[in-house]
Amino acid sequence: MAENLTLEDIGRLAGVSRSTVSRVVNDKSNVNPEVRERVLAVIERTGYSPNVLARSLVSGRTGVIGLVIPSRVHALFEDPYFSRLIQGISSASNRAGNTLSLFIFQNEEEEAALYPRVVTSGVLDGLILTATRMADPLLARMAVGEIPLVIVGRPDVEGVSYVDADNRGGAALAATHLADCGYHRIGLVGAPVSTTAGIDRLNGFVEGLALRGLTLDPDLRADGDFSERSGYVAMQRILAHQPDAVFVASDTMAIGALRAVREAGVDVPDDMALVSFDGLPSSERSVPPLTTVKQPVTDAGARAVEMLNELIAGEAKDPYIEIMPVELIVRQSCGSARQLAAGPQ
Amino acid sequence: MAENLTLEDIGRLAGVSRSTVSRVVNDKSNVNPEVRERVLAVIERTGYSPNVLARSLVSGRTGVIGLVIPSRVHALFEDPYFSRLIQGISSASNRAGNTLSLFIFQNEEEEAALYPRVVTSGVLDGLILTATRMADPLLARMAVGEIPLVIVGRPDVEGVSYVDADNRGGAALAATHLADCGYHRIGLVGAPVSTTAGIDRLNGFVEGLALRGLTLDPDLRADGDFSERSGYVAMQRILAHQPDAVFVASDTMAIGALRAVREAGVDVPDDMALVSFDGLPSSERSVPPLTTVKQPVTDAGARAVEMLNELIAGEAKDPYIEIMPVELIVRQSCGSARQLAAGPQ
DNA sequence: CTGAAAGCGCTAACAC
DNA sequence: GTGTTAGCGCTTTCAG
Numbered sequence: 001m002a003e004n005l006t007l008e009d010i011g012r013l014a015g016v017s018r019s020t021v022s023r024v025v026n027d028k029s030n031v032n033p034e035v036r037e038r039v040l041a042v043i044e045r046t047g048y049s050p051n052v053l054a055r056s057l058v059s060g061r062t063g064v065i066g067l068v069i070p071s072r073v074h075a076l077f078e079d080p081y082f083s084r085l086i087q088g089i090s091s092a093s094n095r096a097g098n099t100l101s102l103f104i105f106q107n108e109e110e111e112a113a114l115y116p117r118v119v120t121s122g123v124l125d126g127l128i129l130t131a132t133r134m135a136d137p138l139l140a141r142m143a144v145g146e147i148p149l150v151i152v153g154r155p156d157v158e159g160v161s162y163v164d165a166d167n168r169g170g171a172a173l174a175a176t177h178l179a180d181c182g183y184h185r186i187g188l189v190g191a192p193v194s195t196t197a198g199i200d201r202l203n204g205f206v207e208g209l210a211l212r213g214l215t216l217d218p219d220l221r222a223d224g225d226f227s228e229r230s231g232y233v234a235m236q237r238i239l240a241h242q243p244d245a246v247f248v249a250s251d252t253m254a255i256g257a258l259r260a261v262r263e264a265g266v267d268v269p270d271d272m273a274l275v276s277f278d279g280l281p282s283s284e285r286s287v288p289p290l291t292t293v294k295q296p297v298t299d300a301g302a303r304a305v306e307m308l309n310e311l312i313a314g315e316a317k318d319p320y321i322e323i324m325p326v327e328l329i330v331r332q333s334c335g336s337a338r339q340l341a342a343g344p345q
Numbered sequence: 346m347a348e349n350l351t352l353e354d355i356g357r358l359a360g361v362s363r364s365t366v367s368r369v370v371n372d373k374s375n376v377n378p379e380v381r382e383r384v385l386a387v388i389e390r391t392g393y394s395p396n397v398l399a400r401s402l403v404s405g406r407t408g409v410i411g412l413v414i415p416s417r418v419h420a421l422f423e424d425p426y427f428s429r430l431i432q433g434i435s436s437a438s439n440r441a442g443n444t445l446s447l448f449i450f451q452n453e454e455e456e457a458a459l460y461p462r463v464v465t466s467g468v469l470d471g472l473i474l475t476a477t478r479m480a481d482p483l484l485a486r487m488a489v490g491e492i493p494l495v496i497v498g499r500p501d502v503e504g505v506s507y508v509d510a511d512n513r514g515g516a517a518l519a520a521t522h523l524a525d526c527g528y529h530r531i532g533l534v535g536a537p538v539s540t541t542a543g544i545d546r547l548n549g550f551v552e553g554l555a556l557r558g559l560t561l562d563p564d565l566r567a568d569g570d571f572s573e574r575s576g577y578v579a580m581q582r583i584l585a586h587q588p589d590a591v592f593v594a595s596d597t598m599a600i601g602a603l604r605a606v607r608e609a610g611v612d613v614p615d616d617m618a619l620v621s622f623d624g625l626p627s628s629e630r631s632v633p634p635l636t637t638v639k640q641p642v643t644d645a646g647a648r649a650v651e652m653l654n655e656l657i658a659g660e661a662k663d664p665y666i667e668i669m670p671v672e673l674i675v676r677q678s679c680g681s682a683r684q685l686a687a688g689p690q
Numbered sequence: 691c692t693g694a695a696a697g698c699g700c701t702a703a704c705a706c
Numbered sequence: 707g708t709g710t711t712a713g714c715g716c717t718t719t720c721a722g
Contacts, residue, residue: 006698006699007701008699016708018709019701019702019708022700022702026701032707032708035707047465049461049465051698051699051700052466053398053401053402053698053699054402055700056398056714057698057699057700057716058699058700058701059700062398064446083427086431086447087451090449094448094450094459099468100446100448101444101446102447103439104432104435104439105439106432106436110436116394117394120394121394122396122397123397123444287604351714352715352717362693363715363716364694364717365691368691375691376691376692377692395716396714398714399698399717400716402698402716402717403697403698403717403718404698692722693720694720694721695719695720696717696719697716697719698715698716700713701714703712704710704711705709706708
């Protein structure tokens, strides 16, 4: 049963016109209660459900929002960060009555070929864009403002709406925490400076050190690309210069960094402290469990959906910006318990 | 620019009727080459692209396919398996000109509430369903065949189309390989028997052992739930009974198992061999690198899209079944190099 | 080869 | 309150 029934059919079955049925379906006030019952009964019995396409064609709204993950995330996709983000966005979409369409562009060509179709086909009410880079060509294309848009992560252009975690504040938190634990040679495995997150975490980290009268020794800094392997390599480079603590700008890179440290025979936290960023489940399972700056990934995704819907409804206007708070989760890798017991500073 | 232009507009600009423009857009043969050029030029210049909604309304096809990931994958989502699968499906969709809609149902209520809307709204041409369980209520609902459907993973009902990896053959391969390396007390960290993959890998494993005259000691078997943690716990239980080799039914669980083994002071592969299943990148980065049965996750996803499109086009009919071949990747964890050198059997 | 006309299923004035 | 009438932008006969 179901399917292929039209308003007209229901109308005939209930002995009314299609307009009346439409009114009932859309819960308009001006319908005789008795008639409404009759129509509702027919709908129930037949399993009728309105054709979304036809409805959208006239209303101009589809309820579909697109999630765009651009080129080269191929590599990034290994990061559980994206799984979480997608979950948050998906579940918020369901809650809000939206349908979520997913566009993963594996490379620039795919991006160039598909993107116009995506945005101009008229099916999408709005777009959420993630994993943008500095000078992202995709973002440039979008900024013309053809369609409501929310970015997850701070974009490097003005005027665009976005949600972001407090990368700067979080990184500063990591720095001051390590300093307060008594460490002095504090290094950094940074996120790529081709991303705003990388830049914000770097700046926040340096600011945090400055607050405690410390500076970042260039020898103690190496950047990764968010991958586990890059964290491993970066840490190997830094180790040669003997830091007493290192802030690794993502959990996934921290796992790699930990591997490098272990291979070098250095103990965490006894010989060296570590603080990372993200607060993914993996940070809790690592050996030792990581002290990390937790960002609310799922919530940020959900917030992006809500913001986008406000933008679509015209209840908000660009640039609509929201910074999600982060939180320092103290576990073993920073050695803070031990340090505090020994009486730092 | 772009947007809001209609066939009529283009027609006016090119001095032809909307029908002709439609013919050009849809690449029909009967159009004067000269006129076609003229129209194409206008389309190019204006950035016109057809309204998908209107087109779908008359054609009855939307080009949208749904990817449904049902309840409780919440936990499963940690497994990079899903990221890969989604990537494969997404990229095949792009290639085939489909739009992919993602439906992640976090719990049964969400599933029950949303599913009817999903399938009956008329927007989807077909559906891909993953992570089904035994006696999956969702599958029962779907089997009525309202809409073309392809399952990723073997379902426990008849008549449905699906793609699956050769779980049975792969597990048998793992068993015979370990046996051929000279191990006798071969244990199993199984996948949940509430999934067909769990059952198939179990059966295949037992069959493989049987081929070499071995049996599975019940003390040497413990099942996990695909999570890293469950692999850790299961391995701890098995370790007490001193296996000389263990087949872990997923890479992610194997990482956990490896953690348990390390904590117990047991060396892999010197004291105990390990073979796992999946062939994810993580299996290569672990210490030691895992010998694993690699399944083509991305390809399976892509194949699902292709099959679904054939089903939609009526070029194939249910049940359309395809089993993807798997491959044993020999690395360090099985100790096979050492064993072979020492002369097995 | 090309235009006119009908209609996909629905919503939204507009009359009655 | 309820029916009638236009379209939304497109494809598709059907004439010419």
